[in-house]
Amino acid sequence: MTSHPFGGIWCASSSTYALRKAVEDMQPCEEVKDTLLWSFYVDDMLKSVASPQETIEVIEDTRSVLRHGGFNLTKFMINDVKLLESIDEQDRAKEAKELTSNMHSKVLGIKWDVENDCFFFVSKGVQTQNVTRRVMLSQLASTYDPLGLVLPIIVPAKILFQEATRLKMSWDENIPISLCQKWLKWITSLYEISRLRFPRCVLPLEWNGCTSELHHFCDASEVAFGACTYLRTIDQDGKVHVALLASKARVAPIKGVTIPRLEISAAVEAAKLDVVVKRELDIPLLKSNFWSDSTIALAYIQNETRRFKTFVANRVTLIRQVSEANQWHHVSGDENPADVLSRGCFVDNLPASWFNGPPFLSNYKCAWPAQDNLVGHLQDEDPEVRREVYPTSIVQMCQSGVTQHPIDTLIEHYSSLYRLKKAVGWWLRLIQFLKKKIPQNSPLEIHELKHAENLIVKHVQGRAYFHETKNIEAGKTVLKSSSIYKLSPILIDGVEWTLSRVRKKFWIIRGRKLVKRVKMDCIVCKRLYGAPMNQRMSDLPPRGVNPGGQPLARQGYPSKVWSDNGTNLVGARAELARSVRDLDRSLIVRETRRRDVEWSFNPPSASHHGGVWERMIRKLYISHIKWDMNLLTVRMKNYRKMDLT
Template structure:
């Protein structure tokens, strides 16, 4: 393979051609076809020509390249993507090296490169004119050079890639992709104005430049453009009818607006305010379809201008320039989806009130199913005399889940040992509980860390307590974290105990014995509360109380006369006691239990929560603007199939919370 470069010099009318450079290359060891070798030789010529032009600073000189291979010339004259990989790579390199060159075909006998390929003796080389000056016609003017037409040989493999037949269908330009990419109208208008300037620059429109800042006129043109595009997409038939002078049906929403097309081509409201002394935009507002993306951007801009005002204020701001079909409905819907407004409304999720647990509906002995909670702290004094020291004490409140009976114990500290001692005193007088219910540790707001640790389901203290309960055959159940309303039974008891305690002692400090005595009296009062409203029957003087299930009567009732002198057999006395006890349970099931049938709140089920829903995690310690944003990762439905507890993931951690602590954000995935 070889390549030869000649330089043609014009000296007046005389044209001289002389040899400048040549290069030969041995064929590679890898066997190649003749067309591929000729293509490689042509590539050698292209590289050599570029080298000579760079060295002699002849970058702008006219260049002609010849090859005696018609196949090579066919490859070079077509796009590189048409050929297979070997030819494609070299043709692509050709086109980069010889962008301004003219390729032509020369017969092999007139190709001086063959002299180097075939070889010449020294005697032949000295007098070989073809080698030193090229073919004779090269010294003539380029217009008289011979031309040789390409003849395609059908028997030669051109290494062409298989053809792919494409069927193209013209589609309208997707103009709406741009508007869907922005959540701010101002940003949309600015980007649109810049795009319009760029298009004008490509069209060589006078005074069009990208260097100057955007003007008010540019933004106004962008605004009118999007209004017209939106109307053309949603009001295509209506615009055609108006241009033809046709009328709408009476039920059409545009009929009452008497619309017309203004001088800018915008569909506007006709109305009855032609002579009103207001601006033209307020008299003839642009009509915007409520389901369009532009309507959402306009409402969002109006809400920002009114500082997140309500529906009426936002609608008034809109009506100064636009008439969005649907009136208040689209504005109200947008405000309901606004995250900042949702934070301030604090509309928490509410599920249908669940079924009462079996522990509250089973006619079993008192305190067989018990709920426990802590109250306090309460300040105590070490003794009555002078020089006493004050310290904190706590109240352990045990509530019967069935009869609402209350048992109160004073705890000197909040250690596991202190609670175990109180629990031992409770079970010694009330019997061992089958089930024990309590809040999780996170519900003890304001309590010390040790108290929360005591009631945390994963702490060492709770394991110590659980081992004690297991030995007694008691099952300890925790409510979900952050859900104090799940333990409404003992929360109500805590409230009642505090009610009597604060009114009795006020700011006084009591000793441990005095507080124990006072709590026993408060316990008697609470166990004397009626479980059902008193009737108007003058003969019904006694109400069913928790004390009836403990001692057969209310603890605060005056003692009855002794019946020991009456001649009643032991069997009759035992039957009398059983009859009274059965009467208590009958009144409990027919009176008190029926009062629990009605639902006092949370009347409707909700099904808005699903995996992936975006929510706000409420926290009473912070303002709504600082509530954490979270996403639901798991649902925990109850026995009725309704979800009241979910697992959520915040930016820092994963939590399990009741839905009452969540604010559901009405945001679709496309709006996120």
């Protein structure tokens, strides 16, 4: 295939690949190679050089290389009339066929005043009384401004379009009269946009050996936020030149957002602009400077001790990835050129600082705004500051006098029951360490996790059934209105509780045995805690097994597996042990501990330890023998009948 239909989505990538392939085959000099690789956008070349001689060399060398690759570089437009005259007329752009003093061209969709070497814009707004959301969006898209040079003038239209969207109107429904009048006023002011001029050259040609740095300004309001970037250059004689490079602005979300959040979002736009501009500029730059009139946003960025909620935390992290805290400075709202991005304006109201930055940028650093004590400290009451949550409430009690139970604190902190049990288990270990001073660094055992689970359940039950617990402790019955009345609730440690109450005043020899005997003979105790008449099924014994079905798939994981020392089972265990040697042991320990599974063998030749399943095996064995004997008896009878016949 030697050609592609024009306009296909593959055209850009195909032509770019062919262009780079030509460079690879020809191996031109570095100057031409850089021009072909970095100064082309699909089939358009944009190149800026310092002298007419360099211009001629770039044109001739580039055309020579491309000619060998099958490309014909044509449609030249140069901002030097003498150089343009040296180009054949058929190779000039159509705007330059006749050399006039008022030549205009396009540079990637942007109007270019060739004689004055400036960019400008032309309004395409159309006055119409039937203004709909579709019309508004169409006119917004017709103003092509990739660098954001006239973005302050476009922001009011974006705000009006958002207001129409907030009213939930359809695309072809006329907007309200009040909104339509504002829109038509903006369209009228847009006709004056052609008066604005933006120099294409941001670095003076006669300045050699100069130093350059980027300055980014950001601001936000209730309706919009944005950032703009300026290039500040100082020559060897101390002259300062400042030029606007780019800007970016967004309307505030329809869902209400606080001003501090919008301010930090504007700072993010400034950080993004810094990355993009640095990547595109091919001149050496000093460290960038960032300016904001929001002290709270600067406090967020320069914070080193506080933790923020997700919205602010994510944006501060992005900002700190591309900049340092000492690069951010405070500027007053009157001197912030980004203020016009956050509110928008008409052409007549566009301030001079938008083109050349605030006046202090044209002075030396000693005349810049002072930064002493302008950024305040974050307060605990700040809604974006995350409140510290400690793993136990002991520290909280010491710091703020809060008497919340440690288990309540852990329940609020964790959303996983397993992680909660681990936290309580480690907390119990800490208590034991503080009492006995014996450190334990091994992982939590299953019995520790079970103890932690029981402690959690008891605590939650005590909180949920506080009055019921108090009634039982006082020897009273549970009220019939209680949701657990029909369950006949009792306290497991009733004997211990009774004994402790008695020992507050008297010490009874063999008191525990006496309390148990009295409890057995107590009529009230029997009435309150006696077993009901209907028989209830008891819990399965800890060593009970389920003989039928698939225990893992249907009944879940067992808490403990018991088996005898049969050769097949012992061999299986040994085979499993060999298989898991190369596995992640810590993972296995965590998973088995999570499911509370243990596997224990009976002593060899001690089948009586497994009486439950041995009895079941014997029963199945006898049943199988009886079935075989019955089958054999039937077959013998049939055989005799056949023999008699």
